[in-house]
Amino acid sequence: MTDLAEFVRGLPKAELHLHLEGTLEPELKFRLARRNGVELPERTVEEVVRTYDFHDLTSFLQVYYPAMRVLRQPQDFHELAYEYLLRAHAQGVRHVEMFFDPQAHTGRGVPFDTVIGGYRSAIVRARREVGISAELILCFLRDYSAEFAMATLMEALPYRDWIIGVGLDSDERGHPPSKFADVFARARQEGFQLTMHCDIDQQDSIEHIRQALEDIGVDRLDHGTNIVEDERLVELAASKGIALTCCPVSNSFVTTQMKSAEITGLLQRGLTVTVNSDDPAYFGGYVADNYLALAEHAGLEIDRLAELARNSFRASWITSARLAGYLAEVDEYVARYTAA
Ligand code: HPA
Ligand code: ZN
Numbered sequence: 001m002t003d004l005a006e007f008v009r010g011l012p013k014a015e016l017h018l019h020l021e022g023t024l025e026p027e028l029k030f031r032l033a034r035r036n037g038v039e040l041p042e043r044t045v046e047e048v049v050r051t052y053d054f055h056d057l058t059s060f061l062q063v064y065y066p067a068m069r070v071l072r073q074p075q076d077f078h079e080l081a082y083e084y085l086l087r088a089h090a091q092g093v094r095h096v097e098m099f100f101d102p103q104a105h106t107g108r109g110v111p112f113d114t115v116i117g118g119y120r121s122a123i124v125r126a127r128r129e130v131g132i133s134a135e136l137i138l139c140f141l142r143d144y145s146a147e148f149a150m151a152t153l154m155e156a157l158p159y160r161d162w163i164i165g166v167g168l169d170s171d172e173r174g175h176p177p178s179k180f181a182d183v184f185a186r187a188r189q190e191g192f193q194l195t196m197h198c199d200i201d202q203q204d205s206i207e208h209i210r211q212a213l214e215d216i217g218v219d220r221l222d223h224g225t226n227i228v229e230d231e232r233l234v235e236l237a238a239s240k241g242i243a244l245t246c247c248p249v250s251n252s253f254v255t256t257q258m259k260s261a262e263i264t265g266l267l268q269r270g271l272t273v274t275v276n277s278d279d280p281a282y283f284g285g286y287v288a289d290n291y292l293a294l295a296e297h298a299g300l301e302i303d304r305l306a307e308l309a310r311n312s313f314r315a316s317w318i319t320s321a322r323l324a325g326y327l328a329e330v331d332e333y334v335a336r337y338t339a340a
Contacts, residue, residue: 022279
């Protein structure tokens, strides 16, 4: 491992843009398929990886959703989340706010309780075993109806103590934030934090970012890097303290580049930019790998990387007391590392 790789791996950090269903590694997929008697078209890990031929968001989602068929029982969801949490822990993650896509499961007959029960038990177990802290963000699928999203929100209310916020993901084309204005207003009333995907280089990226910031009033933006194209929106996000959850390795799969100049430019301007892994099993990089890829591409040194880690805690939905503790941990880590 290079010095920088070692530094990045040990750097205390939070992860804020991570889809649990996007952590389904081929090995686990085969294990669950066997357990549940699901026939898979591929026979080997290599054959699965060969299908990861993405060039945009749509082509990624066409692989991402069908793979979920192997997830059926609470134990399956438990193992998916537990294995991710151990991997995140090994990459310096202290706290994670993880997306899950309940409609991708309830839509094929898997009960909501099965999904969230499995995820929740994994969170409790990982916390007990390795000390990592984790929360769930319920994502609505934007290519389904607003009515289905509202029904999903209602279904989630009995589990509200297990869910920190709501988000919006899936295919963005033709599905603006405004479509879900009532759902997000209700979620806000119910006490949830709000975030939304404004994916990279979409048809209406700028208008979607504007709606998310001005009409919905989100607390964070997921991706949202195209904000650089509109000075007024950059200033609005800065003045409202809205953080961006960027995913450099993912960007290089769903567009032609990592968007490193845009990400570091926004960081330079003082926006609360964070680095995350999105769907690491598909894009081949967990969170530390994303820090490192960005560092190598943009020539970031340890001071900028430490700032990204501080931002990850600042942008998270933890208490100010815990934030102070994590920031002190980052400072101590950097001081120890630079002294050595
Ligand atoms: N964008 C939209 N939908 C998704 C993503 C993403 O980055 N990851 C998983 N579902
Ligand atoms: Zn995402």
